[in-house]
Amino acid sequence: MTAEWDAVTDCLMVGSGGGALCGALAAAAAGRQVLVIEKTDVVGGSTAMSGGVLWLPDNPVSARAGVEDSRSDALRYFDAVVGRDTPSASPERVTAFLDAIGPMVEFLEQQGIPFRHCEGYSDYYDERPGGKARGRSLETELFDTKQLGPWQKRFRISETLPAIPIYTAEVAAMTRGVRTWRSALTIGKVGARLVAAALRRRSVRGSGAALQGWMLLAAARADVPIWTSTRVTELIEENGVVVGVCAVRDGRTIRIQARDGVLINSGGFSHNAEMREKYGRSPTSTGWTVANPGDTGEMLQAAMDLGAATDLMEEAWWIPSSVQPDQSPLYAVFERSKPHAIMVDGTGERYVNEAASYMEVGQAMYERNAVAPAIPSWWIMDSRNRRRYMWGMAPGGWTPRQWISSGYMIKAGSIAELADRCGIEEAALEKTLERYNTAAVHGKDPDFAKGERAYDRYYGDPRVRPNPCVAPVDRPPYYAVALYPGDVGTCGGLVTDADARVLRADGTVIDGLYATGNCTASVMGRTYPGAGASIGASFVFGWRAAQHMIRAGVAPAVGKQDRGPAHTSGAE
Known part of the structure; x- marks a missing residue:
């Protein structure tokens, strides 16, 4: 190892949201050395605070549930709802998004992620061409956070979502009180589930805590190292290639080399008042957002400092x-x-x-x-x-x-x-x-x-x-x-290609730098076509970034097949 690096890995994931953990699992399964670093002291990102739903057209789980969908219907729906007026929603990006859904979902199921179709939650514009009244959204089975062992105390839990074991399809009935027999039965069912969990001393969750709980459990089983309280201060570029980062960990600055690339999944800038005033719509206030507290925009700015192109900066979810x-x-x-x-x-x-x-x-x-x-x-x-x-x-x-x-x-x-x-x-x-x-x-x-x-x-x-x-x-x-x-987060940011590679304003690639999630300009453009559109896209482009790293890498290939364990001093 070169003496100037304090830590070396193949694939470095900055942030611990769904896209980062999905990419980390994919890279680790392919034999790459992976390191996930998280700025805050808890893991899960905005995904863990969300409804925990992924909007994924023509996916195998919904197909098994009898939902009729197709590639052609998905493309018709994108044309009718999203359009093609932004670089992030280009035909190449939309095609790449749809191409990756099947293999990504199948891979995650193999990693133990128990997906299920969100029954009854329609596309948001189901009346338009290609729209589906039964929806295209997935969620996971409920999750007992005690399965995380020592990670349970370092797992992000939303303060705005109820700590009850509930599925997405049950939420609507719950909000109606006892107006219908179905509502009353749902309330009874969820209540019984809550009592049973308490009697067994389990901490059973739905929504984003369930999705990210399963993802974190899969990462732990795959021995993916995750460092919390590790804040990136700089992207390191050599000869036009991003080769690593500077970060602050345990009070000291360290340099982490990423031989195959750096994936940014760090969220947007909802809690950055200055950036909101500069780029966002007006009036605005950080007091109106329920986004992840770590959504402060430093990584987005770091990429912009390298010449990264941006789009849709005025938009948010x-x-x-x-x-x-x-x-x-x-x-x-x-x-x-x-x-x-x-x-x-x-x-x-x-x-x-x-x-x-x-x-x-x-x-x-x-x-x-x-x-x-x-x-x-x-x-x-x-x-x-x-x-x-x-x-x-x-x-x-x-x-x-x-x-x-x-x-x-x-x-x-x-x-x-x-x-x-x-x-x-x-x-x-x-x-x-x-x-x-x-x-x-x-x-x-x-x-x-x-x-x-x-x-x-x-x-x-x-x-x-x-x-x-x-x-x-x-x-x-x-x-x-x-x-x-x-x-619930900004949705404008870095312009990326079909493989989540960050682009410059002239359309050229910043080699070694990838991005997904709310720090990027969304493939959904200025719209939200269905429940979990932001999370679905974050997972997919995290997956595609990992696949590109696996295929190509950016560091010299010499000795790659003989690499031993990455040096990750103090890995958790």
Whole structure:
């Protein structure tokens, strides 16, 4: 080993999200030496904080579940929803994404990842050509974090997702309370599962904790070394090739050589106020994001310092969010599909299908704000909505006193009073509600077609007919909550090719440097086509990066076949 290197490996993964662990497993299985380094003191990245779903068209797991899909349908859907107006959604990138899905999923199943189809969770634009009402999303079986042994204490757990053993398909029923027999049975089933886990002293999780729990367990079984609390300060480039990184570990600066390449899977810049102001949409605030605390943009900037091209820097995975009394953001997903509620701008007018994809609604907030005050917008509910349905983790019928006393949730006996307290012109809000309610009596929304997509209806109330998302807002008392364009991560960043290699502005490759996940410009462009689109793409391009490293590498091939164990001083 060259004396100037403190550690040497073949494939270096910066970050510990899903794409990094997927790439690490693939490289390790091919006999490459792998090292994963994580800036924070816990493993899992944004993936562990997410819903833990991967959107993967034409995948083998969904096919086994009887979901009809095809390459041609997937391409039609990409054309109809994503388009081709960004370099990241080029035909080559989309083709590469689709090509890798089958072999990647089969490989991960061989590594012990127990995937299952997310039944009932449709594509977000199922009505468009190639869209699927049964969806294309995968999740994993539930996971007992105690299987991680000593890693359990160093595993990232979301503070915004409930610590209950629940599958994606059960979430919608849970949010309806006991409105239907199915909801009541689901609540009982999940409750029994929770009690059983407690009696057995197990810590069983769903969502991102389940997905990343299985991935971390697979990495541990494959003896993939993972260093936490290791912060990269510089990408090391020699003769135009990225050959390693400088990092701070245990209070000292070390140099890590990566003989086959460096894969960045470090997230975007949601928690970097300066970068948000410089690149993002306005207005903006780090107080509106629920992204990984480590999402601060240093690796993205390091690649940009080497001349890396960027795109879509103004975009994020938008999600309408409120700011709770403790100043923490609370995103609204299932709430927006429930009946007896609407969203209006500061003038009292509706401007979007409230039940649409969270990213679509977040973008609409910014677009509307260019012509009328829409940040914040106001979520208006009547007494039936508040009595029947969850808001955040508060069940229907129970409103925390602090919500009202702090002004987070405004309660009023009339629309006139509600409008006054929200700063909305009374006549304008009453006119909006009169127009909405006239059609809503018949389950119609002639302005924005709320409830006409399968995705809209997924979180709706099936007892409200004929449209589970649309019913009048006319029973006092009334409630209002201010909503902002929050996010779960930025989705603009480094431009990469079909193999996740980082490109310069002139289209040439920065040899040795790969990237996936939220630090890259997404293959989904400016849209979110289905549940888990960001995670699915992160896994796929992490996989493709590893395959390219395996095939080619960037370091001299001399002695590669005779390599012994990498020197990784202090590996965990």
